[in-house]
Amino acid sequence: MKRIAIICVILCTPLLINAQTQIPTLDDLDHEIAMSSQYDKQYEDVIRSVKKQLHAAKTLKARCELSDKLFNLYTSYSVDSAIVYAMEKQKIAKAMGNQSKVNDAKLNLAYLLIRGGELKEASDIINSIPRSEINQDLSFYYFSTRKTLYRTLADAALIPSQRKQYKQMEKLCNDSVVDNNQSPDIWSRAEQLVNRQQYEQAKKILLDAYHHLKPGDRQTAFVSISLADIYGREKNVEAQKQYLIAAAISDIRNSVKEYLALQQLAMILFEEGDTKRAYAYMDHAMNDAVFCNARQRTIAMADVWPAIESHMSVKLRVVHSNLQPLLC
Numbered sequence: 001m002k003r004i005a006i007i008c009v010i011l012c013t014p015l016l017i018n019a020q021t022q023i024p025t026l027d028d029l030d031h032e033i034a035m036s037s038q039y040d041k042q043y044e045d046v047i048r049s050v051k052k053q054l055h056a057a058k059t060l061k062a063r064c065e066l067s068d069k070l071f072n073l074y075t076s077y078s079v080d081s082a083i084v085y086a087m088e089k090q091k092i093a094k095a096m097g098n099q100s101k102v103n104d105a106k107l108n109l110a111y112l113l114i115r116g117g118e119l120k121e122a123s124d125i126i127n128s129i130p131r132s133e134i135n136q137d138l139s140f141y142y143f144s145t146r147k148t149l150y151r152t153l154a155d156a157a158l159i160p161s162q163r164k165q166y167k168q169m170e171k172l173c174n175d176s177v178v179d180n181n182q183s184p185d186i187w188s189r190a191e192q193l194v195n196r197q198q199y200e201q202a203k204k205i206l207l208d209a210y211h212h213l214k215p216g217d218r219q220t221a222f223v224s225i226s227l228a229d230i231y232g233r234e235k236n237v238e239a240q241k242q243y244l245i246a247a248a249i250s251d252i253r254n255s256v257k258e259y260l261a262l263q264q265l266a267m268i269l270f271e272e273g274d275t276k277r278a279y280a281y282m283d284h285a286m287n288d289a290v291f292c293n294a295r296q297r298t299i300a301m302a303d304v305w306p307a308i309e310s311h312m313s314v315k316l317r318v319v320h321s322n323l324q325p326l327l328c
Helices: 026-056 060-075 079-096 099-115 119-127 136-156 160-179 186-195 199-210 218-233 237-253 261-272 275-292 295-302 305-327
Strands: none
Touching: 026 060, 026 237, 026 275, 060 079, 060 099, 079 099, 099 119, 099 136, 119 136, 136 160, 160 186, 186 199, 186 218, 199 218, 218 237, 218 261, 237 261, 261 275
């Protein structure tokens, strides 16, 4: 496996069929959030189907492939379950004598440990893979996982010089993702351009990709969150919101439980005074992160959640006090 490729569940609904030529709205997002339990049910049906195939599989090769498929299905849905299948895949790969698949499974596990906040353990696993065993097929995934590790370390760093060092290492890993692969993914190419402050070129390749995608495509979330980041740097809040909405819709349709878009959108709305939606979106995002056991995301939201919750509590008390004379 060259990269974590989440198997998409694209549901045919009339809403936003041509959303890539339209501007998704907050009302569209509200509708998708209301539909999320139905998307999850269909996603779990897919998981159950693959599990049945795994139980019926007779060969190591088939069991390895199906364990990999379940790992991908669970990666952004349930970290604990994804760990089970990453470890199962590693065990099967060892029995097959396939070192490349063993290393791939190690990177699967390292990625999940990063998500769970176990950064030293993740680093130890990544460093246990000899560079001589990083072939062309594994190169993308290896440097992508290292990039994720350094980004998470930078976010957690308290010392500015240390944070700067990790950010530089993150950039170097992204350069390796782009330069060592014949067909690097669009968002890594865009990230390299952003790191070089070439924002217009980055937007061009992302917008070209965006207009060829559908709202339910998993890649829509990656492209849209990258566009939102660029527009955020440019202080274009309306465009930033538009692409955060598009990313959040993609996440919800694909039953992704660990994401950035919805909570970032919630913070913008909170700052704009739309506290009701901000509270609803952050509450939904927090519940999803807890369900997924995405500890790093939960910790990040815990820093901002109290401010939104406190503001809503004050509003509710004011409403209650205003209603009291009418009830007497």
